[in-house]
Amino acid sequence: MKVRRIAVAGFQHETNTFAPGRTGFDAFEMADSWPPLLRGAAVIGETRGMNLPVAGAIAEAERRGGIEIVPILWCAAEPGGVVTDAAFDRISGEIIDGLRRAGPLDGLCLDLHGAMVTESHEDGEGALLGIVRAALGTALPVAVSLDLHANLSQALVSRADVITIYRSYPHLDMAETGARAMAALLDRLDGVVRHAAFRQAPFLVPLHAQSTDDGPCRALYRLLEDLPKAAGEYAELAMGFTAADIADCGPSVLAYGATPARASAMAEAVLARLCASESGFDTTLVPPRQAVRQAMHSRAPGPVVLADVQDNPGAGGTSDTTGLLQALIDEGAQGALLGVLCDPELARQAHGAGTGAVLTGRIGAAAGLPGTQPVAGRFRVLALSDGRIAYGGAMYGGGVASLGPSCLLAFEGPGAGIRVVVSSVRIQCLDRALFTHFGADPAAARIVCVKSTLHFRADFAPLASAVIYVDAPGAFPCRLEGLRYRRLRPGVRLGPGGRAQGSS
Numbered sequence: 001m002k003v004r005r006i007a008v009a010g011f012q013h014e015t016n017t018f019a020p021g022r023t024g025f026d027a028f029e030m031a032d033s034w035p036p037l038l039r040g041a042a043v044i045g046e047t048r049g050m051n052l053p054v055a056g057a058i059a060e061a062e063r064r065g066g067i068e069i070v071p072i073l074w075c076a077a078e079p080g081g082v083v084t085d086a087a088f089d090r091i092s093g094e095i096i097d098g099l100r101r102a103g104p105l106d107g108l109c110l111d112l113h114g115a116m117v118t119e120s121h122e123d124g125e126g127a128l129l130g131i132v133r134a135a136l137g138t139a140l141p142v143a144v145s146l147d148l149h150a151n152l153s154q155a156l157v158s159r160a161d162v163i164t165i166y167r168s169y170p171h172l173d174m175a176e177t178g179a180r181a182m183a184a185l186l187d188r189l190d191g192v193v194r195h196a197a198f199r200q201a202p203f204l205v206p207l208h209a210q211s212t213d214d215g216p217c218r219a220l221y222r223l224l225e226d227l228p229k230a231a232g233e234y235a236e237l238a239m240g241f242t243a244a245d246i247a248d249c250g251p252s253v254l255a256y257g258a259t260p261a262r263a264s265a266m267a268e269a270v271l272a273r274l275c276a277s278e279s280g281f282d283t284t285l286v287p288p289r290q291a292v293r294q295a296m297h298s299r300a301p302g303p304v305v306l307a308d309v310q311d312n313p314g315a316g317g318t319s320d321t322t323g324l325l326q327a328l329i330d331e332g333a334q335g336a337l338l339g340v341l342c343d344p345e346l347a348r349q350a351h352g353a354g355t356g357a358v359l360t361g362r363i364g365a366a367a368g369l370p371g372t373q374p375v376a377g378r379f380r381v382l383a384l385s386d387g388r389i390a391y392g393g394a395m396y397g398g399g400v401a402s403l404g405p406s407c408l409l410a411f412e413g414p415g416a417g418i419r420v421v422v423s424s425v426r427i428q429c430l431d432r433a434l435f436t437h438f439g440a441d442p443a444a445a446r447i448v449c450v451k452s453t454l455h456f457r458a459d460f461a462p463l464a465s466a467v468i469y470v471d472a473p474g475a476f477p478c479r480l481e482g483l484r485y486r487r488l489r490p491g492v493r494l495g496p497g498g499r500a501q502g503s504s
């Protein structure tokens with residue numbers, strides 16, 4: 001049997017166009033929740049066993065046999081502001097150079113996000129595929145895996161042969177989705193040709209209402225499995241990333257059928273169910289002090305988890321706002337644990353002072369997000385770390401977080417009873433290890449505050465007596481009607497049951 005040569009590459013970014021600052025090449029180069037930029041054989045060696053699409057795609061090829069993987073480049077940056085042209089051009093240029101140098105290829109498998117916006121392209125992935133096609137032609141079969149939060153475009157659908165999308169939020173199936181992309185690519189090489197149908201939904205859905213564990217998304221993703229389909233046919237649903245002021249923002253459905261009519265019928269069925277589910281999305285957010293009071297009055301066993309959904313660094317938040325922290329102080333909360341607050345200067349001071357020392361100063365608002373204030377206080381240094389923390393939860397288990405110099409601080413005086421994990425790098429609080437590494441056990445806390453929108457659920461919901469989504473300030477607004485969108489396609493409504501921009 002002829003050995004097939006398949007190139008793999010990855011370039012992931014979820015761009016929050018409302019977030020301050022730009023995302024440059026250095027953000028892709030550095031390790032954060034995921035590995036640093038990888039080239040050549042390191043793409044295979046440094047991702048093996050991880051819950052990453054590229055790892056799943058490679059594992060699937062190895063499982064099948066008869067395939068030579070040609071690893072090109074893989075990189076991802078923590079979600080944040082618009083990607084600079086310099087970063088996009090450099091990374092896409094390296095991918096193209098690598099593909100050209102690779103020699104004859106039978107196919108290409110790409111690990112992308114689907115919500116990248118650059119200074120010049122509001123559809124970053126569509127632009128990347130355009131560059132790939134211009135360099136390598138339209139004959140090379142290309143499979144793409146995308147995040148559930150992709151803001152999918154017709155351009156990307158047209159330029160890729162096949163696309164697969166995560167089906168769980170929290171994203172427990174990233175490697176599985178990469179494996180599906182590889183399998184779909186191999187089907188394509190075996191001569192299976194499928195027709196695509198693409199539909200966009202008429203309303204946006206805030207991310208805290210997108211859990212696939214309950215509510216409408218649970219039923220919608222089950223429908224993808226249950227939909228009548230022939231071998232090789234499948235449908236995908238992207239829930240979209242709301243903090244993107246672009247025409248393609250929002251949920252979309254993609255179906256691949258043996259005929260155009262079958263693809264359309266599948267896409268229409270999923271879209272119809274999504275639209276029929278509109279009133280079922282629970283978008284409730286609770287004001288911070290009310291949320292803290294509810295948590296303090298809870299008598300159920302296990303901590304109450306307060307999700308600081310709008311300051312999630314995994315969606316472009318600065319991970320340093322203090323609205324929820326101030327509410328804990330104002331209400332006199334006891335047994336409260338908060339993470340991960342990014343304040344490099346405070347982490348530096350803690351490392352300088354040493355364990356047991358008491359610092360007097362300010363915490364938070366380090367990034368200067370307008371409207372955020374630091375909190376003054378006295379903080380005892382309970383633990384210090386270089387910030388290399390092995391994840392243990394289902395989503396990132398097997399990987400390593402890189403928080404940079406970091407520490408656990410306990411408030412003294414006003415705020416006594418509150419402990420905070422402070423980092424030098426923005427990392428989403430989605431794994432208990434981000435607390436337990438410092439000797440703080442979230443299971444033993446009364447209140448656990450996480451800077452995360454929904455991914456925290458995989459590791460924290462099992463120990464929580466209740467979860468409350470909190471309406472504290474941040475760079476990832478979940479109240480969509482307050483956002484100043486300018487570039488959405490006409491008529492799309494700002495949330496389930498919401499109004500379209502410009503209408504009254």
Ligand SMILES: [Zn+2]
Pocket residue numbers: 147148149171
């Ligand atoms: Zn996502």
